[in-house]
Amino acid sequence: MSSSGSLNPESETFENRPAFYIGQHDSARFDVLTDDQYTQVLNSGFRFVTAPVTNQHFFDRVVALYRRYLEEREQWTQQRSLIDLPHAELNESLPGPVVPTLTDKDTALSPSNYIGSLAVYFSPWIDLCSPDPHISSISRQVLNLEAAFANFCGARTIVIPGPRQDESGRGIAQYARAIREALQVANRANIIIHMPMYREPGLEEKAKTLSDIFSPSNESQAGSKKEIDLFSAWDSWNTIRSVCNYSMRLFVALRIPRRVPEKTLQERWFAEPLHYLTIGQEIFQLNKAGHPSLSRHHQDLINRYMRLRSIPWLILCDVGPRPEELAALPTHVDTEFPSLAEVSSALRENRRPHMPAMNAHVGYMRYLERQQPPFSAMETPALTSFQDWLQPPLQPLADNLESATYEVFEGDPVKYDQYEKAITEAMIEWKELDKRTAAAPFSSPYSHELVVTVAGAGRGPLVTRALRAAQTTGTPIQIWALEKNQDAYVYLLRKTKMEWNNKVTVVKTDMRGWEGPRLRGYEDSIGKVDILITELLGSFGDNELSPECLDGIQHHLARPHGISIPHSYTAHLSPISTPRLYADISSRVVGDPNAFETPWVVRLFAIDYVAQKVPGHPRFQQAWEFVHPVLISRADEFAAKHGMAARYVTGGVGSMAGASGTNEHNARHCHLTFVCPTRGVIHGLAGFFESVLYKSQKENSGKEPVEISILPNQIDQKSKDMVSWFPIFFPLKKPLYFPQDTELEVSMWRQTDDTKVWYEWLVEVYAWVGPETRIKVGASDLHSSRKVACLM
Template structure:
């Protein structure tokens, strides 16, 4: 796989690769670290304590159990582990500490049901965390909770989580990575280490059934344990996951779930590698694709090569380098002082080319150089992934030029608008519709013209279609108005009439006799991330009075809002952090390039050849990026996120609706009793509501609602139309088919204040409202979950009604 030669390495994720031995044969000294760096490793793992400390702890435990047996009352104080001594650890504060990943003792059991084992484990853990913090370690790897003790399953996870919470307070600048396998397979739990404290759990604290057999794999079991840990730690951003890859990857839903979590380390044991036909150690193709996918996270995880063999050369004094310069020390070079003997000469003959001393590392560097190139969306969105932004308020704020410029970089949107305008002009001519201008030209008005890209496209569509137009550009932003006039002078040859006005108060094209005419085609780009969240309905209602009442066309003609529940722990952590300074953050819909998320509800596509999340190995890598596909296609990876329509707006609006709206404005008796949420109800026709259901096969946590839109810019008219439409879509299920690679809009995110746990085989209901009081528009939302028990649907959780009224969009 070759990268795009036009892309620099700066455009691709860097691989930071570390060496990890679960039972390192040599102490991690500064000399060993430099030697590893000379071999092209970036870092090493280093146990905080050593075998001497483990032996001391085991002795204390053994002594306690012996004393307990001989005690007549069986009532002894729990054993205490004395502070560390120089014999217990080799580490001390130094400059190289930052290049080491500290390891807490994997032989403790913080989740043990035996109170003695749990007590000793917690003491050991506390001592190690405190000393690591003192030495200046920035990152500490902690073995995940032991989930199986006899027939007990997951009973000690809360106890483990509490220990992690305490560790965060002890080491206030330490980042903790929880080492976890991708799935909970009880048959893989190691019992070989005779010094592991879990082996000393007393029988009265575990129940072991007489029937022995192979236990079932819980594919989401370790994720479930992780969810407890991070929930207890309140989504602290100093707690993340060190994920261990298995030889055989779990189903795609599990892979996608881990993608949404805060991955800091990816561990590749030697067992995940296989030899190819040439005898080189490589990763299977599915592992490669999953690695590439995980390396596209906004915070790129580090890689650990685990138990792939010791650091080469540590047992050979002639190979060990005393500095990290890459040069051999002077005393390693020997200079001959006499004529060599035949034996010495033979020994000095060139040997066979040595084999690669670090084949697994070399392969990782090979993958780094040969990553799939970033898609256009990835390159554009670099830095925006999972970054929350407040939605624009174009009616109340005058946008800066740079904001317009970002939108204008879209390679698709304006091309599609031009196609829509051209199709509308051709249909207008073919159907022989009478234009509104006295000279027979079709009147086209771009309302909310900004810096004028749609005006340029309208002029180009007129030229391509051969249909003459009279062009108008309406813009309220006084700064953009200056630029529009310059464009009209320098680029449009005076072919456009530029008007400074809020479109809602524009009286229409003025005539020489002082009257105002109609517009045949109104073109606007007022759509927001949820279709209507930037007040497109209100704006187009306000300008509809200038539209040709018989044949007038609005581009866009319609738009729909779509939504789905999603798990997004990183976004929840971000919203929680923002809430300390902004109380409205948990109830503000944010615009965000959704990336590290997991869709909780998935379905098989209705058309297997259309719009499903393709594998990154195929041509539609962009679809994989949007939907979270992480492996080669399989039955489960062909699933598509279940995204449903909430509501629709159509333009132009029926005149009778606008007439009733005008009647209500002012609060006359004929206008009714007023709006449900305040005001006279003049804008109540633009209120909407929906309640949608989503099946969730796998357990998870709902952190919020992902929102998208689809829009019909123009649907062809006439006998030869054949249902042709020019459409835009940010919906990841339909985007490839309708407007692939469009980058003007990111999705919208409706957060939940308190995440909702979703059981296996449950159903989520999302209630969404678009509310208005005639002065502003806001959204309200709530989520419920149900499970079926004995044929009855039982509600198991419900959120409060969230409202963005305080941060509503002003009209």
């Protein structure tokens, strides 16, 4: 079966490349721009600017407040020493400094009709991580004052400078707790934490913090470290968003470094909720013509991140117009674009009209925008809209699908081309190997006809492909189309008259209850099927009960030469980090208590495959396989003993608990080991499938099997641009953090009783502490989808 929604590439018109939305930030800006200054910045090519909430006057007032407090504390200490208490500790109950409310002198920000186009930037001089409890308290008070006022003014985007260092666990916890409080204070705004991709020396915030001012000896030591921990900044971010319970209003502004890091770290940040990419003036290089440019590595990184469904905006930092240029503007300056009359006059005089000069860095980014690779066939607006969008799995046996859903399935030519190729190969070999039907004697005039059945025909796309393959190969066939959906049955009846020239026998039935084909010339007896064709596969291969359905009809296949298309399919797993999906599922739990135990169909995109490919442990590992036809069916044995009516009338929870056990052969279990060299966090398991539709029955034929695959590392080789199936996602109730050099042990079960099929999954983390020793450092809950099982 297929993913739902419109996937037609021609259904919408769209731009050929992602658009850049470029903003300007000045780290030396201490006040909101005037209207004329704001217009000047926009006219230089920017689309938005950052605006500080408070100004220099507020900063001076806070510094003076803390300085007075220190003086009062010193006086108090001296008084204590005069009364013979020289070693007395400072009383912790002594009131600390309290920052008074803002005044009109502290801020120029105000509600306006363009407040929504401003990215409000909080004071970079606060230090929420400070070990000094009074500095951290003052910083938290300032944060809340600015958050409340920005929220009052109508700001929808708030940027908060991230922590300066990552070493202090206490400091990061203080910072995270303060951000969680700010989310409550600014309850209508998105909060964006400005984080570096990694702690590259020289790219820290330039403004001095309160800690730097009052304790200069404690200034950041990050620049003196010889070894850079590439993942320390991400670790801090992970702590912040975890404390904030993966809030849907919490995002990242990612500072791009001068030296682009390894792909592993790039992909880690790619999975995070990116709102801005910030690029400082020092990142640009001058080309031969003296113009700013970016290295090829920077271009590739930006191009990669611009493929996200929510395209991150770009902020250029400290590239101009310079503060002094804006400050020199008169009270009112005509910075508007020329009028139409001025443009017309300039053109008549063969000159360019006067236009505000575009910022050189913006001009380069516009050039880079045009140089991006164009959208591929997999990046249409319809497909892009499905990125990281959760869909509950289909229940094809329990529910009847609508025509629009069938139409979506039929919109993928790659899948049906592969099916047609498989059917064609099967027909050619059937003739070459002289495999006559077992339904009629060789003397019968119909014995040379191939008996084909399409089970679960839907609106008939596979029937059309089978008829086309028969025509291509010159194979005479008798063809049956089975469909349980009564409405689709009507559609098929009409189609056989209008398109198939009455060559198809349409039967309304559940394939598991079909009596078998009544062949031409032998209508009084039941024949056998030479080729059985189905498209029952789900995102995990077996999750839409293809094994159970085929078990119920395979006894009609001619033995020993009957062919099943598909011939086999395998399920595959890989642990992933996907903060967006975890946050989405968390938001659904109130209305859907089974949200974390539901296997979701989703086009995974903003994710990080945390496991690395190492010898013996690939990134994508096979969980299990199903092959058809099954030589022995317990259901057939049960029916032979108790009658066909008893075939599905059972109950219980499996053969070990009193049920008939007719479906136990379709239960599966796997235990897989994934290797993770770098530390990280996983939010669930990504599931995929591959299928061999047909493989040659000739010994040493040399022919490659006809396959389809949705495995990320195989789809381009086996079924490029196939969009019928999105991966499946098995979520974890709680994110599972793991240190570096660990192994993730994944256990998964395909469970069944006589009425339904469900999955159970568990992840364990083991860390190596010696050449021969590893210890268990974490584990998930045992998850079960039994309450949302696929019904048989």
